[in-house]
Amino acid sequence: MKSAVETLNPTRVRLTVEVPFEELKDSLDAAYKKINQQVTVPGFRKGKIPARVIDQRFGRGAVLEEAVNDALPKLYQSAVEEGELNPLGQPEVDITDLKDNELLSFTAEVDIRPEIEIPDYSGIEVTVEAADISDEEVDKAVDQLRERFASTTVVERPAAEGDVVKVDLEAKIDGEVLEDGVAQGVDYTIGSGELLEGIDAAVTGLEAGGSATFTSELKGGSAEGREAEVKVDVQTVSSRELPELDDEFAQLASEFDTLEEVRxxxxxxxxxxxxxxxxxxxxxxxxxxxxxxxxxxxxxxxxxxxxxxxxxxxxxxxxxxxxxxxxxxxxxxxxxxxxxxxxxxxxxxxxxxxxxxxxxxxxxxxxxxxxxxxxxxxxxxxxxxxxxxxxxxxxxxxxxxxxxxxxxxxxxxxxxxxxxxxxxxxxxxxxxxxxxxxxxxxxxxxxxxxxxxxxxxxxxxxxxxxxxxxxxxxxxxxx
CATH class of the missing domain: 1.10.3120.10 (Trigger factor, C-terminal domain)
Known part of the structure; x- marks a missing residue:
């Protein structure tokens, strides 16, 4: 087998390969054997059909095609190794010449890893943000922990910012209720921004049993991104009470005995x-x-x-x-x-x-x-x-x-x-x-x-x- 490498650009080459026909003998034998197992010819047992009969009945071309398909991967790999290439992905193969009992020629274009010269990287210098911790950041972290231990109590008054309301929601577009536009018993903290835009203003001031309608862009579902008319019904209004920041809270919320240790x-x-x-x-x-x-x-x-x-x-x-x-x-x-x-x-x-x-x-x-x-x-x-x-x-x-x-x-x-x-x-x-x-x-x-x-x-x-x-x-x- 002869092979040559042509560099098309820094990341792609073309291999040109010529294979003497005698090097295809094993693949030809395998092709005849495979076809033998797939076809039936009267007068011959399955698997015992002579090669000349297969050529006459099914054509030499079918055998050559099967043999070439079998041989190409091995031939290509040999050419890659001979050219000392680092291929990427699958090659584009084109059979340029196939002469029975004489020669097989093909080309294969393939991407290769580019040659890279590693530079001197010892002089690299970068700047990152300082890892300073402010008292305000500590306060915020403790407050977040405190929020997790908040308690709620149902109240009989209009809802205000910070309250938790249990609501039912119904979204309509062009007057039609969306199939996935109904939700019931949703708990929402007013001012948290965790639901639809406009809901804070809609529920603020409502008592249990109150309703309001507002327009908002839907954040999910089948009509995500579209403007919808949303009806909100308030089931209950609950006030949130945060625990006092003291040693008792520290013992409740952590493995520590004092608030200072929590901080x-x-x-x-x-x-x-x-x-x-x-x-x-x-x-x-x-x-x-x-x-x-x-x-x-x-x-x-x-x-x-x-x-x-x-x-x-x-x-x-x-x-x-x-x-x-x-x-x-x-x-x-x-x-x-x-x-x-x-x-x-x-x-x-x-x-x-x-x-x-x-x-x-x-x-x-x-x-x-x-x-x-x-x-x-x-x-x-x-x-x-x-x-x-x-x-x-x-x-x-x-x-x-x-x-x-x-x-x-x-x-x-x-x-x-x-x-x-x-x-x-x-x-x-x-x-x-x-x-x-x-x-x-x-x-x-x-x-x-x-x-x-x-x-x-x-x-x-x-x-x-x-x-x-x-x-x-x-x-x-x-x-």
Whole structure:
């Protein structure tokens, strides 16, 4: 077999392959055997039909087609290995010449990973928000805890802000009650903004048994985004009473004995949360800086597949679970479809570039993933998917997604290496010491490369690789 590689652009090549006919012998034998099992010829036992009879009855062309289909994947893979290529996705194969008993020629165009020269990243410097905790933030956290222990008492007076009203709702459009526009016994705190716009003004001043009508844009359901006439009937009005902020409240609401201990615990929790946010911000900014240091071309076909995959996942997984379609989602986001598509393309390009450069770093730094690291990552992914670790692991294995998870962990480790070499300062000018940076880097690297396909593939035990899956991508050609 002879093969040659022609570079079409930095991310795409054309393979030209010539195969002497004798190298197709095994595939021809397999073709005759397969056809033998599928057809019946009078006078011959099934499976014992001579090759010449098959040629006469069914045509040599049918045998050649079957043989070529069998041989192409192996021939293509041999040409890829000979050319030392890193293909992405499926090739576009074109048989240019097929001469019986002489020669098979074909071309295969395929996207490849671009060659990336990792730049010196030791000079990267980023600034993140300082993790200062104010007394006001502590007060707010304690107040939120206090809200959870509020009590309600039914009162015989007009409803006012802060009261809890139990209401029945009925939505109409063009005078017709919507099938999904009726709700009964809904508890609503006036002023919380958790229901429809306009309901606060409508129920304020009403007593139990009172009614009002207002117009509002529906936030969900079959008529989401449309203006509807909403009738609200008040069943009861209840006042909310908050517990006193004292040591007795501390003992009721926590494991602590004093209010001061509750405040100190709230301060610690806020500090931990801000530390994590600070680390996440640092990872994202370091990643952006790293990508900005090198030109990373993106294969057009790979980009198209990635955009399509992201859009499919959004519509069929995320939005469908929320009872939304794309049109309703765009209304909620106040975006046009053109703006949405542009943002999706930008995110997909960044995800692919992130994966390319971090994968190159994994190779350069010779980073390996231990079984313990993979297990920890799998546990986190299982938790985020809502599946048990055993269920998630089984689905991942059945879906052939283990290499993808390994790649996610390795890319996280690669980003952690870059962050460790970078200088991170907060808005006060202080150098930030990032704890647990490996786990945070892994999360950021996964998010940037949009690897949600792993979780979704696990949930459905799908067996297709991600659009930007690189070495895990399917590479078998079809005739």
């Amino acid at each position: 100190e615990d709230s301060r610690k929790r806020l500090a931990q949360s801000k530390k994590y946010e600070q680390a996440t911000e640092a990872q994202e900014k370091v990643l952006d800086a790293l990508i900005g240091l090198v030109e990373i071309p993106v294969p057009e076909k790979l980009l198209e597949d990635e955009i399509s995959s992201r859009k499919h996942n959004l519509i069929n997984h995320q939005l469908s679970q929320m009872g939304l379609d794309l049109e309703g989602y765009l209304r909620m986001q106040d975006k046009s479809e053109e703006d949405f598509d542009a943002e999706l393309k930008e995110q997909a390009e960044k995800g692919i570039r992130t994966q390319f450069i971090l994968d190159e770093l994994v190779n350069k730094e010779k980073l390996n993933v231990s079984q313990e690291e993979l297990t920890e990552h799998l546990m986190r992914r299982a938790q985020s998917s809502g599946m048990s670790p055993d269920q998630f692991a089984k689905a991942v294995v059945e879906g052939g997604q283990v290499p993808m998870l390994v790649g996610e962990v390795a890319r996280g480790k690669a980003l952690a290496v870059v962050v460790e070499a970078a200088t991170v300062k907060d808005s006060n000018g202080e150098v930030v010491d990032l704890d647990d940076e490996d786990e945070t880097a892994e999360t950021v690297a996964v998010d940037a490369a949009e690897s949600d396909e792993a979780g979704e593939a696990a949930e459905s035990a799908a067996d297709e690789a991600p659009a930007a899956g690189g070495d895990e991508a399917e590479t078998k050609p079809g005739a």
